[in-house]
Amino acid sequence: MTDAVILAYDPEVPRQIAFFLIAAVMVFSAFRVVTTKNVVHAALYLVLVLAGVAAQFILLGAEFVGVTQVLVYIGAVIVLFLFGIMLTRAELGDDESVATERRGMAALTGVLLFGVMTYAVVDVFDDQTIDRTEASTTGQIGDAIFKEYIIPFEAVSVLLLAALIGAIVIARKD
Amino acid sequence: MTEVYLNQFLILAAVLFSIGVYGVLARRNGVMVLMSIELILNSVNINLVAFSAFRGTLGGEVFALFVIAVAAAEVGVGLALVLLLYRNSKTIDFSEVDAMKG
Amino acid sequence: MMLFAADPLLVGDFGWDTLAIMLGKVVIAFALLMLSVLFMVWFERKVVSDLQNRIGPNRAGPWGLLQTLADGIKLFFKEDLVPNKADRFVFGLAPYLSLIPAFLTFAIVPVGGDFTNNNGVVPMPGGEQTYLQVADPPIGVLLFLAMSSLAVYGIMLAGWSSGSKYPLLGSVRASAQMVSYEAALGLAVVAVLIQSESLSSHDIVAAQQGGIVNWNFFATGVVPFFVFLIAGTAELNRPPFDLVEAEQELVGGFHTEYSSIRFALFFLAEFMNTVTMSAIIVTLFLGGPNGPILIDSLGWFFPTFWFMLKLFVFLFTFVWFRATLPRLRYDQLMDLGWKLLIPISLGWVLFLGAQSIGRDRGWNSIAIVAVTALVFAVAGSLLVAAINTAKADRARALEEDPEGAHGRFT
Numbered sequence: 001m002t003d004a005v006i007l008a009y010d011p012e013v014p015r016q017i018a019f020f021l022i023a024a025v026m027v028f029s030a031f032r033v034v035t036t037k038n039v040v041h042a043a044l045y046l047v048l049v050l051a052g053v054a055a056q057f058i059l060l061g062a063e064f065v066g067v068t069q070v071l072v073y074i075g076a077v078i079v080l081f082l083f084g085i086m087l088t089r090a091e092l093g094d095d096e097s098v099a100t101e102r103r104g105m106a107a108l109t110g111v112l113l114f115g116v117m118t119y120a121v122v123d124v125f126d127d128q129t130i131d132r133t134e135a136s137t138t139g140q141i142g143d144a145i146f147k148e149y150i151i152p153f154e155a156v157s158v159l160l161l162a163a164l165i166g167a168i169v170i171a172r173k174d
Numbered sequence: 175m176t177e178v179y180l181n182q183f184l185i186l187a188a189v190l191f192s193i194g195v196y197g198v199l200a201r202r203n204g205v206m207v208l209m210s211i212e213l214i215l216n217s218v219n220i221n222l223v224a225f226s227a228f229r230g231t232l233g234g235e236v237f238a239l240f241v242i243a244v245a246a247a248e249v250g251v252g253l254a255l256v257l258l259l260y261r262n263s264k265t266i267d268f269s270e271v272d273a274m275k276g
Numbered sequence: 277m278m279l280f281a282a283d284p285l286l287v288g289d290f291g292w293d294t295l296a297i298m299l300g301k302v303v304i305a306f307a308l309l310m311l312s313v314l315f316m317v318w319f320e321r322k323v324v325s326d327l328q329n330r331i332g333p334n335r336a337g338p339w340g341l342l343q344t345l346a347d348g349i350k351l352f353f354k355e356d357l358v359p360n361k362a363d364r365f366v367f368g369l370a371p372y373l374s375l376i377p378a379f380l381t382f383a384i385v386p387v388g389g390d391f392t393n394n395n396g397v398v399p400m401p402g403g404e405q406t407y408l409q410v411a412d413p414p415i416g417v418l419l420f421l422a423m424s425s426l427a428v429y430g431i432m433l434a435g436w437s438s439g440s441k442y443p444l445l446g447s448v449r450a451s452a453q454m455v456s457y458e459a460a461l462g463l464a465v466v467a468v469l470i471q472s473e474s475l476s477s478h479d480i481v482a483a484q485q486g487g488i489v490n491w492n493f494f495a496t497g498v499v500p501f502f503v504f505l506i507a508g509t510a511e512l513n514r515p516p517f518d519l520v521e522a523e524q525e526l527v528g529g530f531h532t533e534y535s536s537i538r539f540a541l542f543f544l545a546e547f548m549n550t551v552t553m554s555a556i557i558v559t560l561f562l563g564g565p566n567g568p569i570l571i572d573s574l575g576w577f578f579p580t581f582w583f584m585l586k587l588f589v590f591l592f593t594f595v596w597f598r599a600t601l602p603r604l605r606y607d608q609l610m611d612l613g614w615k616l617l618i619p620i621s622l623g624w625v626l627f628l629g630a631q632s633i634g635r636d637r638g639w640n641s642i643a644i645v646a647v648t649a650l651v652f653a654v655a656g657s658l659l660v661a662a663i664n665t666a667k668a669d670r671a672r673a674l675e676e677d678p679e680g681a682h683g684r685f686t
Contacts, residue, residue: 164250
């Protein structure tokens with residue numbers, strides 16, 4: 001099997017190409033999420049961002065987190081969003097009340113924040129590289145959750161229960 | 175040899191975070207504000223997983239999972255609030271909810 | 277980072293023949309799925325008409341076998357209508373969103389390979405070896421769950437983008453139904469995962485080899501299988517859970533406004549999902565391609581034969597459901613999902629977990645069963661008491677205030 005080897009290149013090259021392609025899609029979709037006037041379109045662009053995040057997780061070797069992202073975020077959270085949108089204002093077309101006068105200040109805040117964070121990040125992690133060689137397995141993550149991080153895990157489960165009860169109490173019709 | 179830099183993930187996360195902050199500040203529609211918060215939470219998740227890969231430990235990944243769970247809870251309660259708001263005042267525009275101002 | 281390193285095809289160098297085999301597998305899986313859909317539509321119509329004492333399609337081709345092809349050609353040449361109030365882009369996107377997850381799920385199904393003697397490895401021309409499945413990612417079964425949650429989007433967006441009342445109602449029903457039943461579906465899968473201790477579909481099949489008692493159907497104690505079957509039927513929006521497109525209430529449900537090739541895509545997706553779900557059930561619970569190799573020289577033939585046979589049994593079961601069971605009311609549907617299937621499958625997962633720990637620690641297995649039965653009895657009666665109290669409260673509130681919100685379900 002040495003005669004026709006395709007994979008004789010640097011394996012990081014396709015990873016980098018994938019990263020920048022996905023990142024471009026994510027940034028564009030994130031912009032559309034906060035600028036589009038149609039609420040359902042915003043939710044769909046958010047799906048693109050979340051799928052991109054899941055893809056980045058897989059590129060980072062965190063498959064389980066990536067597939068959980070798809071399952072929980074895309075499969076449940078956005079469906080919940082769409083459900084909420086359909087229950088409140090299901091009309092098609094543009095939602096005028098979404099446009100706003102506070103755009104200028106918000107944009108300034110966003111740009112400043114981005115500048116500060118980028119400066120800090122570049123300053124500290126200038127040319128550090130990620131050289132993880134193998135993906136983490138589901139078994140390792142399970143062990144970590146149920147040994148090292150058992151207390152936060154229990155806290156999260158109590159939080160979820162509280163949120164469940166809270167959501168029912170808030171949304172109840174009485 | 176191409177290298178994968180830690181910074182490329184951190185800066186991507188910073189971009190998403192800033193866009194999310196812009197969305198939270200500029201939007202008045204309750205559902206849109208919640209969506210922008212999701213953007214912020216996801217940028218944090220990218221950071222957590224990137225650092226996890228950088229340091230070769232699992233802590234970041236585990237906490238990313240916790241963040242996903244907390245985000246699900248947050249959306250559940252948040253959307254319940256938006257629905258309640260819609261039912262009581264027939265609007266989900268946060269800037270019109272100022273009845274407490276007296 | 278080798279994501280798919282589990283498949284022996286990808287061990288070692290990645291050459292042109294490796295690529296050719298991968299492409300071949302993808303093309304064959306695609307063709308197989310399309311053919312099975314063609315067959316499935318005809319099969320469903322024929323069996324339903326047999327059960328209803330009709331003749332069914334019998335014009336196009338022998339026994340009407342080409343009926344689906346004829347229908348497809350007809351739909352292809354019909355006018356493609358887009359309603360005036362529709363959101364054009366989403367309206368066009370929705371059919372594909374419901375079709376793609378059906379394809380992707382099939383990628384993790386092992387359709388053959390001798391698990392008894394050879395651990396499912398099949399030799400290929402050119403000295404390569406491979407599994408007979410398109411991909412074997414380490415997160416295998418989670419991919420199935422993720423794809424089944426993606427399938428909601430096609431239906432939901434189709435309903436919303438039509439800009440019309442009935443499709444919207446249909447899609448709201450669909451999203452609530454699919455999200456509800458996904459929980460039961462996931463818990464049934466967890467039972468399988470506890471048994472086989474792996475997420476990869478190949479490992480799950482391999483763990484079930486060695487006779488019928490090792491099949492997860494028995495090994496997980498039958499309950500998860502039935503939960504999965506019911507939840508899977510609900511997930512597919514097939515009768516008796518087809519409230520999404522209840523003709524008497526919602527015209528055609530989410531695809532009322534669809535016509536021509538876009539409608540055909542929804543139709544295709546629906547039947548493809550049925551085939552894929554049957555294949556997943558076979559993989560998870562009935563040992564996939566496992567079965568006796570009757571003639572040694574035909575070792576490549578029998579596993580695929582057994583897989584197809586089991587698949588066929590489930591395809592028939594789904595058609596049988598359609599022909600015999602009356603549709604549930606919406607509140608009955610929700611009650612079944614939340615008050616019966618989820619508690620049962622959750623309890624069963626805990627029981628299997630306790631058994632698994634008990635095996636490691638050497639606990640008395642009779643004690644485990646006794647404690648489980650006790651816990652089930654207590655938890656079950658608490659649940660029933662809670663449901664009855666809530667029901668009585670609602671009834672009282674309705675009596676006091678017949679116009680109030682309590683009596684109506686939203």
